[in-house]
Amino acid sequence: MNLSSFTELVKRAKAIAIFCHHNADPDALGSSYGVRWICSNLAPSARADIIAVGGASSLSLQLLSELNIAISFLEECSPTDYDLFFMVDTNSFTQLSPYDEEIFSSTTPLIVIDHHAVKEEVKTRTSFSFIDPNATSTAELVFSLMESLPLPPPPMEVSLLLLAGIVFDTRRFAIASAKTFSVVAKLVDLGANYNLVLKALQTKVSYSERVARLKAAQRTQLYLVNDDLVVAVSHVGSYEASAARSLLEIGADAAFVVSEKDDAVRVSARCNSHFAEKTGMHLGVDVMEPLGKLIGGAGGGHSMAAGADGTGSAEYVISLLMELLRKKFSEKGLSFKPLK
Known part of the structure; x- marks a missing residue:
């Protein structure tokens, strides 16, 4: 992984759009928040917006409320306002509709971070990618990226949301690897409270859902x-x-x-x-x-x-x-x- 090209893309950006898929789940939203923190360190003067196309899932909103973390994100945007795109936890352009065609045909540099196997059209469009289908969550990849860069330890809210993304996508570690547990241990050492995250992710089943x-x-x-x-x-x-x-x-x-x-x-x-x-x-x-x-x-x-x-x-x-x-x-x- 050539991190010099990654850091160069971020450092020269003035406006960064961090896209995640429709109905953004805790892994997508937490990973996007982690990516925004990376961008804020590498390019402090750049604007970095999280764009949860169509909004975040009810569980993601519940998670933020329970953890008392305020994340500003957009549900709509104008892609032409940005000079760098990220696709986070999103493996196809269709998942970003109605912006899919515009992002695909744009010449704006695109960085993809995902633990899903991405579509061929995405691969050919990327300027930099960090993709590992063997990873159990995108949050795991984002934390690994943080460790590989000359950055300070992430703040508590970033660690909490990355931990939440991992806990959610692994179904509370039903699907996990040695790498997963290694990342979780480091996040806990940074102060992320596992019991707090677990409580925040407890599904409150509504009448309609029942x-x-x-x-x-x-x-x-x-x-x-x-x-x-x-x-x-x-x-x-x-x-x-x-x-x-x-x-x-x-x-x-x-x-x-x-x-x-x-x-x-x-x-x-x-x-x-x-x-x-x-x-x-x-x-x-x-x-x-x-x-x-x-x-x-x-x-x-x-x-x-x-x-x-x-x-x-x-x-x-x-x-x-x-x-x-x-x-x-x-x-x-x-x-x-x-x-x-």
Whole structure:
């Protein structure tokens, strides 16, 4: 990693836009805050704005409130106002709609920091990238970047939000590596309080979200893979990620939940480690990425947690999903049939 090119890009910038994906989760927002702190040290006179396109998730806002940290971020911007772009925890331009085409076609330098496998169009557009699909969170990468630069120790609020990003994206260390624990230990040594972060991330399930979970269970269609793995497919009006997680909690090995609103659809996919190991299927690469293309949007994610968005009806998207699953399981020599 050539850090001299990174520091040169930041130091000569006068206005920096730090973009993160729609509905920015704690990893995206915490990592972006860490990147802004890096920029403030390398280029003190530059303006650096966090742009959470379309806003931050309810959990991210709850996290900031519980930790009593005030982060200023924009939901809209004019990309032409900036002379340096960052894409943080964001692996495709589509995730930055309506600015995707403008950012892609611009000649403004672009720095990408992400722990997802990024799209080829992003790779060819970048001026500098720090991408590691083996990292368990983007916050882990941002902290590693801080350590590699001649910077002072990050302040408490930065350490807290990076720790929160790691705890959130690893599902409280259900998915973690030796590197993850090493970074966490350093953040705790810097004063980040793990118990405080854990409390701040406790999900307060609203009435609407509870209803969505129950409706997902009520509408679920069940399928069997190789006679011992249960796949649940359902649809809701919102809270598709929460609904997918809840289907795993009540017994599914994999869950795919579609939400539809005003012709816009979102798909959330989750599976347990047993499903991932026995099928060898990567939800992000094998399912959500091709599904995103089929519905005119984008998709991707991790092996056990992924998503896609696009357009169409829930019924249509589920039909495409089912065709895709049948094809993928067949390619892997696995049976796939309705559970009766």
